[in-house]
Amino acid sequence: METMCSEEALKYIWEGAIPLQIQLHESEITSIPPPPPLMILGLRIGYLPLLIAPLKAHFSSALPPGTDNVWFDYKGLPLKWYVPTGVLFDLLCAEPERPWNLTVHFRGSPGDVLTPCEGEESVKWSYINSLKEAAYVINGNCKNVMNMSQPDQYDLWQSLLKGNMEGYMKISSRLKLGPFGEDSLPSDESETVASSRPCRIPVRLYVRSVGKEIVEIEDAPIVDSWDKISYINRPFEMYKEEGGYVSLKQAMKSLLPEIFDTNSSQDEGSSNDPKDPNAPEFEDESMKLILVRVQGIELDMDIPFFWVANCLKNPEFYLHICLFISKQPKLR
Known part of the structure; x- marks a missing residue:
């Protein structure tokens, strides 16, 4: 692909x-x-x-x-x-x-759950901040975003508001935040990556636990609290492999070693820091992955991760991945 x-x-x-x-x-x-x-x-x-x-x-x-x-x-x-x-x-x-x-x-926002939103302006600056975070993950700095001219910043936001892909791509290409590609990867950590060819991919993971094992996905209980969802920002850092590509399954094992089998991830050809204070903790339980969903698509776990990152990312350059996890007691 x-x-x-x-x-x-x-x-x-x-x-x-x-x-x-x-x-x-x-x-x-x-x-x-x-x-x-x-x-x-x-x-x-x-x-x-x-x-x-x-x-x-x-x-x-x-x-x-x-x-x-x-x-x-x-x-x-x-x-x-x-x-x-x-x-x-x-x-x-x-x-x-x-x-x-x-x-x-239109009244009574729950301040204990939601931060205040002052309309479009709040959304715009939230988006710009996410864009800066993504740029920092990809390039190690966010200078290109910080140095955007006011007209470019305005046109970029208006393109997003109107769903104008062509206008958005024209301006966002100047930020040099991709595309991600195999030729961007060093063969090991000692090699230098060209700033215009990033190999660190900004990922936002949303892990929803559906409690006990379920038979059908429609049987998943309603989410009545955000405490039941783990929200994790993690960059995926990739190095070149010989004779193959990094699959979504391999990427997920690296991104979420708390859930996936960490023993088998050691030879998957990718590296990522497994320590994250916001990561979910599952004590004395094994996890079963029920579903991975990106942009409304239930993805095959063997799909190349680069394709997913390039084609299914959001306009702030984050790849948002929703995971449904079923907790199962370990067999003793």
Whole structure:
């Protein structure tokens, strides 16, 4: 499979959208009859707060007086606004729900669960900060992002807002953050990697434990607390192998040795620091991987990891991976 990503794959990511049915929380309805839900498409690579304008227009006649403080929930779980919409959907809907039924609130944000969001500006700076973090992982610094001109920064953000892939690629290519490729890799740690050819891939892992072993994925219990999901940032560092490529399975063994068999990962040809204070800890239990999902796709574990990283990453250059894990007691 080609390391470089095809335009068809990129278009799939940029045009991907989730049908949403968003209703106003009953405690905030002031009109009779209550307003109908809003049916709207949410870009996978976008963020829920970017839908505030059409939501306010739709529900304006039913809102109580006061200062808006918009947030969303899914089956009672407040949704983290800085996580891309597609990632939230993949993570929280074990069995895809179409349309995805969400509730919007304009009052009373739960400060103990969510950081405040001041609308588009908050989302923009969250995105820029993630872009800086990704640049630091890839190149060891974020100078290219820090040195972006104001017009380029504006155009980059507008391209993301509008789902304009061509405009986005034109500007983001100047940041020199990829693509990732086999020719970018040194054969060992002593060799120098060209700054324009990174071999460190920014990865965000979302590990959802579904408790006891389940028969079907749709039997997974509803997530009622973010404590049931481990959110981990880890770079994947890769070195050249002879006679093959690094698969998604090999990459996952390196990224999550707490879950996968660490004994078999020693000869997989990749290296990664297994120590992470935010990593999940599983005491006296073996783990069973049920599902790996990226951009709504349930991936084959033998797929080349470079292809996944190049073709399925989000516009902030992070690869978001959702994993469903079933805990099983060890047999004694």
